[in-house]
Amino acid sequence: MRFWRRDPQKWDKADNAGPVTEADLAVNVHLEAVLRRARPDYGWLSEESEADPSRLDAEHCFIIDPIDGTRAFIDGQEGFSHSLAIATRDRITAAAVYLPAKDLLYTAHADGPALLNGKPISVSPRSEMRGATVLTYRAATEPQHWAGGKVPDFRREFRPSLAWRLCLVAEGRFDAALSLRSAWEWDIAAGTLIAERAGALATDRQGKPLGFNSARAATDGMIVAGPALHRQLADSLTRP
Structure with a gap:
């Protein structure tokens, strides 16, 4: 300060x-x-x-x-x-x-x-993508990232700190956080555990468990949301 x-x-x-x-x-x-x-x-x-x-x-x-x-x-x-x-x-x-x-x-x-x-604190109970608030960057809403080119009807918002985005999901102020780009471990390590202990499911963009202290020090994207909403987001994404 x-x-x-x-x-x-x-x-x-x-x-x-x-x-x-x-x-x-x-x-x-x-x-x-x-x-x-x-x-x-x-x-x-x-x-x-x-x-x-x-x-x-x-x-x-x-x-x-x-x-x-x-x-x-x-x-x-x-x-x-x-x-x-x-x-x-x-x-x-x-x-x-x-x-x-x-x-x-x-x-x-x-x-x-x-x-x-x-x-x-605890995550939002929302289970439907329609009307959900998702913390992500603008490019994540481009059609090529979504099955059939159909972008889900969620409301996109953004906050500058990725760690804080995960905490806002943990707090239930937003329904999900999404990154389709590689995420550095130092950006998401702390927020991932906080979100998980608040009831969220946190995976890479493929839906696979996140691992840390890796040689690359990065993950293949990230989906963090309550279990039902997480499943819908993961199923709606295209696979690179």
């Missing part, structure tokens, strides 16, 4: 990987110092750290996005978050997503409920 709305230094990453700011790096340094000091045997996977292949051999691994929604952060919007997760082998077992400008803290662990500022 020392950097937010104070014109932080910013630049573009190589290979069109998006913008980064001095705040992203400062948060990353702080989190790595605190977390790795507490758990020195854990692996480390962060959007803003150099790749460390040794994480693949670790029983536990931190999966971190220091600032998810950097463009929103640069623009002075409130919809950016910090996304922190722990993978035990290939499953997420603890998660926190925090929006500092809104003071919203979403948390979950593998054996407990999803919480927002300490209070339980």
Whole structure:
């Protein structure tokens, strides 16, 4: 927050990987110092750290996005978050997503409920695509992505932080979150567990279970929704 709305230094990453700011790096340094000091045997996977292949051999691994929604952060919007997760082998077992400008803290662990500022949350009970609110980007509504070229009659909305989108589904404020592009693990690791513990089903775009701390550090898209709505979305998508 020392950097937010104070014109932080910013630049573009190589290979069109998006913008980064001095705040992203400062948060990353702080989190790595605190977390790795507490758990020195854990692996480390962060959007803003150099790749460390040794994480693949670790029983536990931190999966971190220091600032998810950097463009929103640069623009002075409130919809950016910090996304922190722990993978035990290939499953997420603890998660926190925090929006500092809104003071919203979403948390979950593998054996407990999803919480927002300490209070339980749950997914929407909606089971029909018609009229559902789906958090996704505009290109996901193009006809070629849907069976028979027929785009479902849902209402598309967008939020800049992918981690927050998953938490909004967990909270029941939106019915589903959808990504048909590859999703980086650091963007979705924490939000996936929070959504699952709130009652959602979270898979890749093929309907297959998500795995984490992989060599590629990315998934083949993502569908997150209550089980009945998830099934309808998955069945309606074309298969690449």
